Amino acid sequence: MRGQARGDGGGSGVIIALVGQFRKLDVSISGDSEIDKKQQKREVKMQKIVFVCTGNTCRSPMAEVFARAHFAVQGLEVLVASCGVAAFGGGPASKYALEVVDGEYGLCLKAHKSQMACEDVLDGAVAVVAMTSSHKARVVGAIPALSEKIHTLLEMAGDEGDVDDPFGGNIDVYKSCAAQIKSYIEKIEWRKYL
Secondary structure, X not given: OOOOEEEOOOOOOEEEEEOOEEXXXXXXXXXXXXXXXXXXXXXXXXXXXXXXXXXXXXXHHHHHHHHHHHHHHHOOOEEEEEEEOOOOOOOOOOHHHHHHHHXXXXXXXXXXXXXXXXXXXXXXXEEEEEOOHHHHHHHHHHOHHHOOOEEEXXXXXXXXXXOOOOOOOOHHHHHHHHHHHHHHHHHOOHHHOO
16 A cells, blocks of 8 residues: 555545555645644735736846745745736746846746736735836726835835836846846835835
C-alpha cells in the first residue's frame, strides 16, 4: 500500500499509508478545520492593491512583483494585482520586463497573465495605483466610485509626473523603468493606505 491513500469512513480525516505506516491527517472537507478558520480570518484582513498601466505587460506587472517583494520584507500582508486599461486578457509579460525583473532583481513574471482593468479586478482594492495620470483618468471615467482610491505611483510617493511606457524600447529602457518603479514603491508610506 505504499503511497496510497484511503478514506477512514468517518469523514473527519484521511488515512495515508506511507511505507506500511498509517497516519491520520486532520483534513476537513467542509472547511471547518482550524487551518481553514485561520485562513478565512487572514483573508478577511488582507488588503488589496492594484497597479494599472496600458497593456498590463510591462509597467504594472513589474510594479506588482516589486510591491509583493517590498510588502514581504516589511511584513505587510497585502494582496497585490495588476491590470491594464487596454489589455488583452491572458497575454504574458513582455520579454524585456521578464528579463529585467529576473536578471536584475531575482523576481519572476513567468506566470503573469495580462488582464483588463474592470470592476471585477478592481473591486475591493484599498488603493489603485496608476502608472500615469491618463490611466487614472480612464479608470475614474469607467468606475467613478474609485476616484478617492486611485492615485498615480508618483503622487503616492509625493512627487509629480508619470512612469513612461517602456514598450517598444530596448532593454536599457526597461531597466530604467523598472528602477524608477521600484524606487517609488519603496518611498511610499503604504501603511496609510492599508
